[in-house]
Amino acid sequence: MATISDVVKRSGISKATVSRVINNHPHVSKEKREKVLAAMKELSYTPNPTARRMRGQLNTTVGLVVHRVVNPYFSYLMDAIERKAAEHNIRVIFFQSKEDKQKEFEFLDLLKQKQVDGMILTTVANSVEDIRPYLEYGPIVFCNEYLRIDDVPIVRISEEDAAFTGVTHLLEEGYRNIAYCTGGLFADEGKDRDRNTGFRKAMEAKQLSINPEWVFIDQHSIEDGRTVMKKITEMDNKPDAIFTGSDEVAAGMTIAAREYGVKIPEDLAVLGFDDQPLCLLTSPQLSTIHQPIEEMGSLAAELIIKLFKGEKLEQLEYELPIKLVKREST
Amino acid sequence: MATISDVVKRSGISKATVSRVINNHPHVSKEKREKVLAAMKELSYTPNPTARRMRGQLNTTVGLVVHRVVNPYFSYLMDAIERKAAEHNIRVIFFQSKEDKQKEFEFLDLLKQKQVDGMILTTVANSVEDIRPYLEYGPIVFCNEYLRIDDVPIVRISEEDAAFTGVTHLLEEGYRNIAYCTGGLFADEGKDRDRNTGFRKAMEAKQLSINPEWVFIDQHSIEDGRTVMKKITEMDNKPDAIFTGSDEVAAGMTIAAREYGVKIPEDLAVLGFDDQPLCLLTSPQLSTIHQPIEEMGSLAAELIIKLFKGEKLEQLEYELPIKLVKREST
DNA sequence: TTGTAAGCGTTATCAT
DNA sequence: ATGATAACGCTTACAA
Numbered sequence: 027m028a029t030i031s032d033v034v035k036r037s038g039i040s041k042a043t044v045s046r047v048i049n050n051h052p053h054v055s056k057e058k059r060e061k062v063l064a065a066m067k068e069l070s071y072t073p074n075p076t077a078r079r080m081r082g083q084l085n086t087t088v089g090l091v092v093h094r095v096v097n098p099y100f101s102y103l104m105d106a107i108e109r110k111a112a113e114h115n116i117r118v119i120f121f122q123s124k125e126d127k128q129k130e131f132e133f134l135d136l137l138k139q140k141q142v143d144g145m146i147l148t149t150v151a152n153s154v155e156d157i158r159p160y161l162e163y164g165p166i167v168f169c170n171e172y173l174r175i176d177d178v179p180i181v182r183i184s185e186e187d188a189a190f191t192g193v194t195h196l197l198e199e200g201y202r203n204i205a206y207c208t209g210g211l212f213a214d215e216g217k218d219r220d221r222n223t224g225f226r227k228a229m230e231a232k233q234l235s236i237n238p239e240w241v242f243i244d245q246h247s248i249e250d251g252r253t254v255m256k257k258i259t260e261m262d263n264k265p266d267a268i269f270t271g272s273d274e275v276a277a278g279m280t281i282a283a284r285e286y287g288v289k290i291p292e293d294l295a296v297l298g299f300d301d302q303p304l305c306l307l308t309s310p311q312l313s314t315i316h317q318p319i320e321e322m323g324s325l326a327a328e329l330i331i332k333l334f335k336g337e338k339l340e341q342l343e344y345e346l347p348i349k350l351v352k353r354e355s356t
Numbered sequence: 357m358a359t360i361s362d363v364v365k366r367s368g369i370s371k372a373t374v375s376r377v378i379n380n381h382p383h384v385s386k387e388k389r390e391k392v393l394a395a396m397k398e399l400s401y402t403p404n405p406t407a408r409r410m411r412g413q414l415n416t417t418v419g420l421v422v423h424r425v426v427n428p429y430f431s432y433l434m435d436a437i438e439r440k441a442a443e444h445n446i447r448v449i450f451f452q453s454k455e456d457k458q459k460e461f462e463f464l465d466l467l468k469q470k471q472v473d474g475m476i477l478t479t480v481a482n483s484v485e486d487i488r489p490y491l492e493y494g495p496i497v498f499c500n501e502y503l504r505i506d507d508v509p510i511v512r513i514s515e516e517d518a519a520f521t522g523v524t525h526l527l528e529e530g531y532r533n534i535a536y537c538t539g540g541l542f543a544d545e546g547k548d549r550d551r552n553t554g555f556r557k558a559m560e561a562k563q564l565s566i567n568p569e570w571v572f573i574d575q576h577s578i579e580d581g582r583t584v585m586k587k588i589t590e591m592d593n594k595p596d597a598i599f600t601g602s603d604e605v606a607a608g609m610t611i612a613a614r615e616y617g618v619k620i621p622e623d624l625a626v627l628g629f630d631d632q633p634l635c636l637l638t639s640p641q642l643s644t645i646h647q648p649i650e651e652m653g654s655l656a657a658e659l660i661i662k663l664f665k666g667e668k669l670e671q672l673e674y675e676l677p678i679k680l681v682k683r684e685s686t
Numbered sequence: 687t688t689g690t691a692a693g694c695g696t697t698a699t700c701a702t
Numbered sequence: 703a704t705g706a707t708a709a710c711g712c713t714t715a716c717a718a
Contacts, residue, residue: 040689076409077711080694101431119449277637307607307637370705407695410710
């Protein structure tokens with residue numbers, strides 16, 4: 027690999043001026059600039075990114091922390107982020123946190139060590155207080171997160187709107203006995219709080235009350251969905267529709283429905299969340315809440331790139347619109 | 357961030373000796389070693405990886421080129437590779453090639469520029485001759501590839517065995533009119549050749565001949581699967597089983613089957629390939645060829661790590677065993 | 687406008 | 703066993 031010194035020898039021009047040309051600095055005569063450019067081309071010279079980084083002048087690598095890459099939600103997000111970053115010649119290093127606090131710290135340390143120049147965090151295990159100190163070392167962007175730190179831009183959907191839209195859809199289709207699933211704990215904080223609010227508001231708008239027996243917490247997987255369906259079949263007082271909060275859970279329910287002879291949506295309407303490709307594979311195909319993953323990833327990448335360039339952001343919170351996709355299950 | 361010079365000041369010991377301690381070199385007195393270690397701890401010093409890389413002494417980053425991360429085959433492979441790499445404190449930078457030759461070169465250039473210390477290539481678009489020069493700059497491992505370059509280790513399954521096993525399964529279940537799908541062109545090279553050989557051998561073993569009308573080439577997606585099913589329903593002389601070479605294609609066929617009233621497996625048995633999670637979501641659930649993705653990724657990571665350490669590999673070609681998973685579609 | 691030289695944080699060479 | 707010192711490739715004061 028040719029170095030800057032090779033270009034110096036070849037062109038007979040000083041290192042400083044060559045560097046100026048490389049970095050498009052002004053105050054270089056046309057003549058010398060062209061000579062340098064010629065030498066660079068002849069040697070097919072490329073600046074060594076490692077050396078640049080050591081001088082502290084490089085922003086080309088962003089770290090991306092996801093929960094698990096095999097979760098389609100995250101793999102689509104990665105895809106969107108990587109494509110946008112690639113357009114700007116930014117590399118993406120990725121990490122799987124498995125929501126392990128210790129691992130998360132290890133990744134954040136890469137920011138401190140200048141191994142990455144910025145971080146996009148999609149699932150934060152640690153607290154605001156633990157994350158904040160790392161801001162000193164480089165820009166951070168939250169994506170699909172509910173922590174709020176001053177100065178940290180955040181890209182997400184309105185969970186309240188999503189739940190409201192989903193439950194309202196079920197109500198409009200004529201269902202009245204609505205069950206509710208969540209990946210969280212039906213808690214009063216973060217994502218849960220917002221979704222719960224949406225759920226409550228939708229129900230209240232029709233003067234309906236929430237049946238606590240029909241609330242399922244901590245449900246994530248296809249297997250969980252099967253279990254939920256089983257539980258419902260065993261109930262005396264059964265719901266006639268369910269907001270699952272997850273396509274996987276909804277898919278699991280379709281599988282179990284076949285086993286138990288439950289007809290979807292006649293006996294039980296099932297609404298997913300995310301709009302993953304699997305929605306088209308189940309029978310019946312799943313109605314769901316479409317998440318604007320592509321836009322979220324693309325925006326998150328753009329934000330961090332702006333921060334790399336030292337641009338000021340005119341806005342810190344971005345709530346992207348969801349939309350309801352009606353298929354066969356509701 | 358504390359630097360080696362800070363440790364020097366704090367401990368009153370020279371840079372050279374501090375460096376020796378950091379790198380566990382011998383010929384350092386117990387006394388000084390402990391002093392240095394103490395200073396390092398007090399300052400919570402970590403060596404700067406960028407500086408190390410510039411000295412040419414760092415092997416901590418591997419580049420991983422996949423076709424598309426949203427393809428579950430690749431996301432599971434990434435997952436396996438990342439987990440194994442993380443065990444050894446190796447970072448994974450990932451790239452999506454979309455099988456674009458130009459992009460592939462850009463990624464390989466990162467090896468030249470020492471942005472990554474080694475490369476795992478899972479889908480090579482360029483020719484052997486184009487790839488070979490990059491070997492000079494760092495180790496390369498092929499995974500799920502069919503190019504052969506001397507000295508480049510390769511991890512894959514036996515495509516011939518996979519096709520033979522799959523087709524033989526269909527024959528053993530009593531099907532005789534076997535259709536065949538491939539993501540390739542039914543060509544005489546690479547992956548195709550091996551799979552075709554397996555297909556032929558399995559058929560020949562039962563003295564059956566291949567009906568060229570039942571061979572579908574260049575089929576990849578769920579949509580492709582729907583099209584294949586449609587074509588089959590329109591045939592006068594229909595096959596009674598199909599080896600799809602892809603779970604997606606097989607899944608697409610189950611969707612179309614519902615639309616056209618085709619019963620699987622009674623009217624047409626369908627065999628997938630990969631054993632992706634979606635196999636459990638379709639009705640009927642898909643029989644398929646299970647790929648040892650976890651093992652492939654893990655092994656590929658181990659190989660590149662061995663090469664980082666300068667270890668000699670005792671073996672260059674690794675063919676991992678597939679197995680047939682019978683579910684409801686055959 | 688141009689060039690010299692210092693410095694980024696390491697490791698390796700060579701004396702001592 | 704230890705310590706100066708050069709070197710990795712680059713950018714940027716500072717001087718000219």
